[in-house]
Amino acid sequence: MTPPQSAAPAPAVSVIIVNYNAGPLLAECVAAVLSSSLRVEVIVSDNGSVDDSLERLKAARSQEPRLSVLENGANLGFARANNRALPLAHADYLLFLNPDCLIGPETLARIAGFMDRRPDVGMAGCLILNPDGSEQVACRRSIPDPWIAFKRLTRLDRLTPGAGGRRLNHDREPLPTSPTDVEAISGSFMFVRRRALDAVGPLDEGYFLHCEDLDWFVRFHRTGWKIALIPDVSVIHHKGACSTSDPIAVERHKHRGMERFFRKFQAHRYPRPFSALVILGIRLHFFLIRFAAYVRSLARGIFKGSR
Secondary structure, three states, X not given: OOOOOOOOOOOOEEEEEEEOOOOHHHHHHHHHHHOOOOOEEEEEEEOOOOOXXXXXXXXXXXXXXXXXXXXXXXXXXXXXXXXXXHHHOOOOEEEEEOOOEEOOOOHHHHHHHHHHHXXXXXXXXXXXXXXXXXXXXXXXXXXXXXXXXXXHHOOHHHHOOOOOOOOOEOOOOOOOOOOEEOOEEOOOEEEEEHHHHHHHOOOOOOOOOOOHHHHHHHHHHHOOOEEEEEEEEEEEEOOOOOOOOOHHHHHHHHHHHHHHHHHHHOHHHOOHHHHHHHXXXXXXXXXXXXHHHHHHHHHHHHHHHOO
């Protein structure tokens, strides 16, 4: 009689990747994750991609038992696509990873080791690098508020780099030499303790794209969980690989997310006229971006017609 086979060991990390037209980067991203020194499982939640990214992945990994593909059939947005993958994840640690990120073999082991030593940390990020090796802007940042947004829109934060006060991004500041608690990390790489996720709840599906990560950071802090940056672990992020086909639509979702975030967490702090002004400013900023894009498109058409 053949003895029953033991079940496969549980994964140490469940990696959830939301894909939308990531091209060849998706297969590269999954291959990098599967090369990790820790036991992993990968769940790709595909938002109705119309390129060949999913076909490339299936062709390369058709017999990979550690890979699951969830085909959503339509673009559900970032938050909802991540949440749909949660029932398929079995590990005590989860990594929410963009498909245009490339990790190293020891990335997950080093972050999991840090999380094991810091049970008060609910989420961790690492140093996010551009392909040229420079630090990406949103790698370590503050939770935005109206004053931070005003300084950013008016370029005051760049005109007065030595001035005090909170800034949105901290990439111009010296990099910490050891893990440090931060307000916010990059949403492209969010390493989450399942126990913390259960306490905080999943991503808010009211956001379609952008600001759902900021919403989550605020909720983690409010629930008593810390967020940490591990500066001596890095990944490469080919930023924007999934959102280049319609930049105006991306900006529309981003500004809607900004308005939702402000209404949800900050509007109550201010007098109603000021909050209304902030919301008007967000909408006006999107209008100006859209108008500028229209003018550029019109100018290109005139230039081509004159040739």
